[in-house]
Amino acid sequence: MANRRDPNDPAIVRAPWGPEVDGRRLLAESVGFGRALRAAGLATDLGASVDFARALTLVDMGQRDTVRAAGEAVFVRRRDDREVYDRVFNRWWRRRGRKRPAGDGPAVPTDDVSAAEAEDGLGSPGGDEGTLGDDTNRIDGIPMAIESDEDADGEIDGIIAAPTAYSSSELLRHRDFDRMTAAELRDAERLVDLLEPRLELRRTRRYELHHHGRLLAPRTMLRRNMATGGQFTEWIWRRHTKRPRRIVVLCDISGSMERHSRLLLRFVQALSAASSVKTESFVFGTRLTRVTRLLRDRDRDRALARVADTVNDWAGGTRIGESFQDFNRHWARRTLRTSGVVIVVSDGWDRGDPALVATETARLRRNCHRLVWLNPLAGTPGYEPLAGGMRAALPYVDDFVPAGTVASLERLGEILAGIRSSDVRRGGDAAASADAGERQSSQAIRSIAPPAPLDVASDPVAARPLSPRGSTR
Amino acid sequence: MSRTIEPSSNTPLDSVESIVAGFRERDYVCDRSLATAVFLALRLDRPLLLEGEAGVGKTELAKVLAASLGTRLIRLQCYEGLDVNAAVYEWNYPRQMLEIRLLEARGQADRANAHDIFGPDFLIRRPLLQALEADPDGEPPVLLIDEIDRADEEFEAYLLEILSDFQVTVPEIGTIKAARPPRVILTSNRTREVHDALKRRCLYHWIDYPTAQKEFEIVLARVPDAPEQLAREVVAFVHRLREADLTKVPGIAETLDWAAALLSLGSRELTGEVVDETLGVVLKYEEDIRRIRGDTARSYLQEAGATA
Incomplete structure (x- = not known):
């Protein structure tokens, strides 16, 4: 050698x-x-x-x-x-x-x-x-210590991550998506088109120069007025830039949601594909699975097929509490940063402990800007949130929206646009009322009242009243 | 293999062992895999991205590295909205204005030109520029870019440029290039994922919570007055806490704070009452404290006592 x-x-x-x-x-x-x-x-x-x-x-x-x-x-x-x-x-x-x-x-x-x-x-x-x-x-150049092991004959080229943990107690089912029909595709796209320009904006810490700004831009002013030797001849204003809030979708794919999950996932997928918004998506049944990366695929059918392959608790039971707990513990900090909007898509049928659902929903609420719950059943006349999980979670939900059909999903646009942001119920109030045993369904039902008439023209930003300070210039 | 480690006051960090030893001298206990990452970052001239839960010693490592190399630590704390003016350079406009006025007053304004006011004297050097402009003969400084995950994507993109070329262009002056690139340490708490393009330029290390033995050593090194028994109990208790289902798990920083707090209270050992009184030093969420205080704490104490 x-x-x-x-x-x-x-x-x-x-x-x-x-x-x-x-x-x-x-x-x-x-x-x-x-x-x-x-x-x-x-x-x-x-x-x-x-x-x-x-x-x-x-x-x-x-x-x-x-x-x-x-x-x-x-x-x-x-x-x-x-x-x-x-x-x-x-x-x-x-x-x-x-x-x-x-x-x-x-x-x-x-x-x-x-x-x-x-x-x-x-x-x-x-x-x-x-x-x-x-x-x-095979080698003579790299002398290395040797290690023997019982499975030493494994092929290095073929190493793939081990199959995900399997628990026989769970009902693991596989699910195949049909190809989307043209009509379904149109529906999903229409929904996102409707939604995208109307998402609630968040004020960032960055500034932009703007003649309607309310803050002086001293740095630029000094720079531009250098020519006049420091005589300020021009006033320059700046304002905070705005960006759409992040959206985190937690989509229930358990058995009771089977009829709806196709449409809803398609909606989630269309939302993820829209580039202007940062979207994180998770699905849960008995466990929580992150599908953000999978849904980012441009080929919509392939994206959904990959989700179907990865997730193995399709149409099984639901453990809302555990799934939220998993999210709160491992993902909330990374994906929400307290300024995001969480959309939960679930009917609230839950096998687990309602007390856990309540604690974890409360925690989720504290971690986000707004918690929206889409419930496919809520559209039915005479619906009352009697399902255990739903009852437990409701006090902490900001907006409770029926989501049975594409038509009812359109209302989501209004909510995400922050038009009703004045009645945001912070988690603190909700927790207080829950502590006081005031978790009555009458209070909860209020939020399912028919949607306020949609006012397309009302831009939350433009509609803000001028502050007195603004009139001084 | 059989190199001897000579712990002197200024150990050259030229092997993994010497890094472990050099850091140990400055009371920083690190394992070999972290030392290897640091060693490679030094030798390959690459930035080192450190991730880990809060309070595992990411920032501290940069400080210790600077001290071990006998060089300056330049720190850039990131936050949302951090821009070039705050991170790289800014012109000192008020001073420029004054200069113009002075020149006018002296009647020299007509002879002055742009170079007089856009010169190095009027440049405010922010951390990144400081790091590039360091003394070409001396040891390059350690540049700590702390909590990069708090900065926004715009700044990350800009950083990418600096970290690949180690140069900055100031239009009025020209390009400033580092004679020797600074040693760069980036830290992240993972409140968001750092962009892949930035990661590609860095070496990466995830700092885990230490083993009980290692943490015990850390406590003894950092809180030298703590009796061994107390240190052992504190570490065992904190380790038990880390297994518990908590909103925020205590880091090493909390362990050290706690040991110091107990010491200043004059406790020689952990008892149920002492734990209840001082739990706020270790746990920072009200719901966590409520869960642990009382019976849970006592049962943990017993378990900890068995292992300690």
């Missing part, structure tokens, strides 16, 4: 930890590892593989933990990737592993390996257990 290396070859690198290593092989190994990671779902690129090769020349290549940490720093870009990375790394290390003689440095490549060791040890020779067979001839 060694005689194949030409010391003048620029590809030969000398690691500080051992003899020189053929850089081309090192690179090939790194690229192969990167490819395996990509196959397992990590978003890595070639640059990361090159970095990994460079990193390997800087650290002790024989030490498993060091190599693992180096690869982690280079390849992993989000916390959730670490698990996948570890799994792929273990396989890779095993496959590329070579025996390291006891007590020696890391860098003495030997030929035949029938090696083994215990646990996660770092090349400490143990009893003879596993044989790596033909794998051992």
Whole structure:
């Protein structure tokens, strides 16, 4: 092996930890590892593989933990990737592993390996257990410790994330979407077209110059009036910029919602595809699944098909409380930042504990700007929110909207546009009234009163009365 | 492999071991994987993006790194609406105005030209520019871009440009390029996902909560007056809390605060009453405190006592 290396070859690198290593092989190994990671779902690129090769020349290549940490720093870009990375790394290390003689440095490549060791040890020779067979001839450039393991024969190229946890107690059903008909597509698009320009705006911390602004822009004024030697001849105003609020959709896909979930998901999908709004979407039945990335696909049918494939609690039971808890704990902070609007799509039929639904809905309410609940059943005449989950959640809901059909969904536009923002009921009030045992359905029903007449012209921004300060200029 | 670690006051950070040792000297206990990430960031000249729950020592790491390298720490705290004027540079307009007036008063206004007022003297250097302009002969400074997730996307896009070229163009002066790029540490609490393009330029490390043993070492290092018994109990209790179903899990910062608080109250050991009285140091949500205070705390204490 060694005689194949030409010391003048620029590809030969000398690691500080051992003899020189053929850089081309090192690179090939790194690229192969990167490819395996990509196959397992990590978003890595070639640059990361090159970095990994460079990193390997800087650290002790024989030490498993060091190599693992180096690869982690280079390849992993989000916390959730670490698990996948570890799994792929273990396989890779095993496959590329070579025996390291006891007590020696890391860098003495030997030929035949029938090696083994215990646990996660770092090349400490143990009893003879596993044989790596033909794998051992693949490399001669990267001497590495060997690790045996019961499933050492796993294919590195074929590593995919393990199937999601399965619980037999849950009713897991698979669901196929038909292709959308042209009419359905039109409906969904119409809805979003209706909605998009009317979403409630949030004042950001950024400013823009604007002749209707109420704040002076001293920086620009000084700059522009430089020519007159500091005599202010021109007044310049600025105002806060505005942006649509983020929207988080939590869509119930349990059995009782089966009839509606098609339409609603299509609506969610159309909303996600609209670029001007940041939308996060989740579906829940017995568990919460994030489908934001899946729904972002431009091909609508493919997006829905992928959701159908990923989610495995279609048309099963509902655990609203647990699902909200999961959302509150793991996603609320990242997706809402207290300024977003949450839209829950559910009929409120729940198998779990209503008390949990109440606490978690209250928590959800505290974490967002506005909590909208779309209920497909609420459109039926004489509906009363008697379902356990619905009753528990209702005191904390800002807007309770029937959502049986596309027509009734249109009312959502009005709500999201913030036209009724004056009667936002903050979570504090709701919690107080709930504590006082005032969770009566009469109070709740009030919010299902027929929608106020839709006034398209009333722009919440333009309609704001002028402040006295504004008239002074 | 068999390099000897020489803990001197100024350990060169030229290996993973020396980083672990150098940080330890400054009372920062870090594990090898974090040290490896820091080491690679230094050697590959790449920014290091640190993520982790609040209070696990992300910001502290940048401070310790600057101290270990014997260089300056330049900190940029991010917030929504952070713009170039606050992050990179700004002209000192009032001073420019004064200068114009002065020149007029002296009757020199006709001889003055733009260079007189748009010169380096009138430039206010914000953190990013400071980091680029550092002394070319000395050790480059450590630039800490703290809580990048709080800045908005516009600023992130701008940062991308700076982090790839380490240069800034001020139209009136020209391009300012770093002689040696600063060591950059970015931290994020993950209130939103940092954009992939930015991540691609960085090395990444997720800082986990430490093991009980490690946290015990951290408490002893940071609160040196704390008796070992107390430190052990505090750590065991906090670890038990982290397993509990809480709105906000306490970080290392809370553990240290708590140990210091108990010490100043003169407690030598954890008792039910002491826990109830001081729980607000560790738990920051009313509902969490209500849940833990009383019987739950006592049962945790017993469990903690068994492991401590």
